[in-house]
Amino acid sequence: MPNSDLVNSVVKALDILQFVSDRPEGVRLGEIVDAFGLKRPTAYNLVRTLRARHYLEQDAARKLRLGSAPGELLAGQRRGSLLAAAERELPRLSGCFPDAVLTFCELSGCEIFCRLRMSPDRPGQIQRPLSFLFPPYSTVTGLCFQAFGEFDAAGFERKYPFREFGSPLWGSLEAFRRMLDDCRRAGHAERREGDSELYAAIPCGGRFSLGFHGSIPAGRTAEQLLGELKTAAERLQEGVSGI
Known part of the structure; x- marks a missing residue:
């Protein structure tokens, strides 16, 4: 695209983001004015817009740093790539284990959603449940996320108090935490029924x-x-490791 076709204000905003990104110690508005030869009101309005959309944030010392939005864009791209990789991996696993139920789940806030599922009652079909939630204390998937997941522990406790949801199954909080430590050492959560039936959940990132x-x-x-x-979980993560 010829430079004459570029939107100047967008170019300036992107240049500011790159400038701030290269300086993790933070920058002041005056540094942006000097670096790009902008009028102070112009720089202020660009920064104000970027802050409103959470691309920049300002600390108590009035220094600007990258906000949450750039990371959220990358996380969204990684999420889409990981789901696409799972759509390729689950059929391969289902071919190896045609009598098993396979799931690919996502932690969103304090809820655990089943995003993809394959089961022997629908051979070869990837199911995409709309509102299939996993309980946090009674399933290996729930335990896997509590052991390895990136979640707000305080918010999770408010929504699912251990005394109400966990204690009837695990007794004391100390015993539950010991079990989670065992999961972390093993690298997965599992439950076995007899010698032949296995429930297992493997973390694929947080x-x-x-x-x-x-x-x-x-x-x-x-x-x-x-x-x-x-x-299989490692293959999924390797497929998006560069994102």
Whole structure:
């Protein structure tokens, strides 16, 4: 695109974002005025607009730094790429474990949403539930996010008080925390029923998890199956590691 076709105010705003991004210690409005030869009212209005949209923020010392919006854009891009990668990975896993239920879940706020699902009752079909929530204390997916997830612990406790939701299942908070520590050491959350049935959830970064529920195939151990699931989770994350 020829430079004459560029929108000058947008170019200036993007240049300001790059300038601030390169200076994590923060910059003052006067530095932006000097760096770009702008009139102070022009620089002020550009900065005010960027702050209103959370691309910039100002601290108590009146220094400007990047706000939350640039990170949210990258997170949105990564989320879309991760969901696309999961749409490719789940059918591959379903081909290996056709009798299992596979899920790909996302932590959003204090809720755990099932975004993708494959199950033997709908072979070969990726389901996209609209409002499928996982309970936080009674499912391995919920435990996985509590062990590995990036969530607001205080907000989570307000919404799902341990005394009401966790204590009937786990007894004391200390016992529950010990169980989460065990999950972190193992790198996943799991529950086994007998010698052949496995529930497992593998973290895929802080906001996603890969879930499995099914019988352990003949000729495989639970540890081998968990290893295959962890390899799949690693493939998902490697596919978006550059974003």
